[in-house]
Structure formats: structure tokens, C-alpha cells
Amino acid sequence: AAPCQLNGLWRNDQDSLMEISVSRDNGDFQGQYLTRVTLSGGCAQISPLKGTQQQLGDGGWPTFAFTVRWDRFSNATTAFVGQCFVDADGKEMLTTTWLLREAAESLEQDWKTTRVGRNIFTRKHTTRG
Numbered sequence: 001a002a003p004c005q006l007n008g009l010w011r012n013d014q015d016s017l018m019e020i021s022v023s024r025d026n027g028d029f030q031g032q033y034l035t036r037v038t039l040s041g042g043c044a045q046i047s048p049l050k051g052t053q054q055q056l057g058d059g060g061w062p063t064f065a066f067t068v069r070w071d072r073f074s075n076a077t078t079a080f081v082g083q084c085f086v087d088a089d090g091k092e093m094l095t096t097t098w099l100l101r102e103a104a105e106s107l108e109q110d111w112k113t114t115r116v117g118r119n120i121f122t123r124k125h126t127t128r129g
């Protein structure tokens with residue numbers, strides 16, 4: 001199995017976009033995230049993401065994790081964990097599970113601050129497709 005490259009532009013099933021632009025030899029990566037949906041229903045801003053991907057030697061698809069800081073429009077934070085897959089046609093897919101932490105106004109509200117969900121990302125081609 002060829003290693004999945006996280007570098008590039010991705011779109012998920014909610015129509016959010018993410019671009020992973022800096023990827024280091026040790027598996028660490030950075031990028032930008034533009035979410036199509038927000039908790040408030042208001043406009044999103046491009047938000048920084050940071051993560052790390054496993055470096056696998058022989059076979060198997062790599063797992064990764066990244067966080068997104070939404071602080072240009074929200075106090076929330078999201079952590080994604082996922083795995084990169086390539087199908088028989090060479091199409092890459094990132095299957096992820098996320099935790100979205102909303103800021104509580106008080107400790108009493110802490111219990112209801114965290115949502116969980118899934119997103120699938122596919123590569124967004126800018127020239128064709």
C-alpha cells in the first residue's frame with residue numbers, strides 16, 4: 001500500500017474545505033480549514049489546523065489527528081482523528097471522527113459542551129472533476 005499523502009485540498013461530506021500545506025518528515029502537518037457550518041449559524045473564517053500523521057513502513061493506511069482552532073469567530077475547538085485510505089481506483093479518502101468542544105459559560109454547563117460526529121473527506125481537484 002502506497003502511503004496516503006495528506007498534502008493538498010480536501011472537501012468533506014458537509015462541504016467544508018481543508019488545505020494541508022506544510023507537512024514535515026516527522027509526520028507533523030499544518031493547514032487551514034473553512035467550515036461550511038457553524039454552531040451559531042453565522043459566517044465562518046478560515047481557521048488554522050495542526051496535526052500529526054503516523055509514518056508507516058510496511059503496508060496499512062496511516063492514522064492521523066489534528067485540531068482546529070476556530071478563534072477568529074468562535075471559542076470552540078475541534079479535534080479530529082482519522083485514517084487515510086486509497087481505493088482500487090487510486091481515490092483517496094479520509095475517514096474521521098471529531099469532538100467539538102464549545103466554551104461553557106459556567107462549570108454547571110460543562111456537561112453539555114462536547115459534540116461528537118463523523119466526516120469523510122475526499123480530495124478536491126481544482127483543474128478537473
Ligand code: BTN
Pocket residue numbers: 012014016035036037038039040070073074075076078098100117119
Ligand atoms: C463553531 O461553529 O463554533 C466552530 C465550527 C465547528 C464546525 C464543525 S467541526 C466538525 C464539523 N465538521 C465540519 O466540517 N464542520 C463541523
